Amino acid sequence: QVQLVESGGGLVQAGGSLRLSCAASGSIFSIYVIRWYRQAPGKQRDLVAGIFSGGGTNYADSVKGRFTISRDNAKNTVYLQMNSLKPEDTAVYYCNAFRGYPPSDYWGQGIQVTVSS
Numbered sequence: 001q002v003q004l005v006e007s008g009g010g011l012v013q014a015g016g017s018l019r020l021s022c023a024a025s026g027s028i029f030s031i032y033v034i035r036w037y038r039q040a041p042g043k044q045r046d047l048v049a050g051i052f053s054g055g056g057t058n059y060a061d062s063v064k065g066r067f068t069i070s071r072d073n074a075k076n077t078v079y080l081q082m083n084s085l086k087p088e089d090t091a092v093y094y095c096n097a098f099r100g101y102p103p104s105d106y107w108g109q110g111i112q113v114t115v116s117s
Helices: none
Strands: 004-007 010-013 018-024 033-039 046-051 057-059 067-072 077-082 091-099 104-107 111-116
Touching: 004 091, 018 033, 018 091, 018 111, 033 067, 033 077, 046 067, 046 077, 057 067
Parallel strands: 010 111
Antiparallel strands: 004 018, 018 077, 033 046, 033 091, 046 057, 067 077, 091 104, 091 111
16 A cells, blocks of 8 residues: 655745655555646646656646656655646645556645646
């Protein structure tokens, strides 16, 4: 069983920055893809960014150039650095750990990010 705990959310003005953290309960980064998703009120949950076991990353077009995903293997933590925040980035952000085989899919509890205009 993998546990994921997000932290670092809050309220920030447009143009500001926040760094989200996702702390995992063990050393899982070599076998799991870690992704950040977000869900705004009344909308579906969307992928924001992901980091693969080999270190490769991908981003949603809406956050490219503003958000950076990274990880610290020693701390079992993945980060999402969010710069130049916009009101439309307001959402609950979720950390996800996924493995294709054997299939495993874990979610954090979510953390609120609010960007004021």
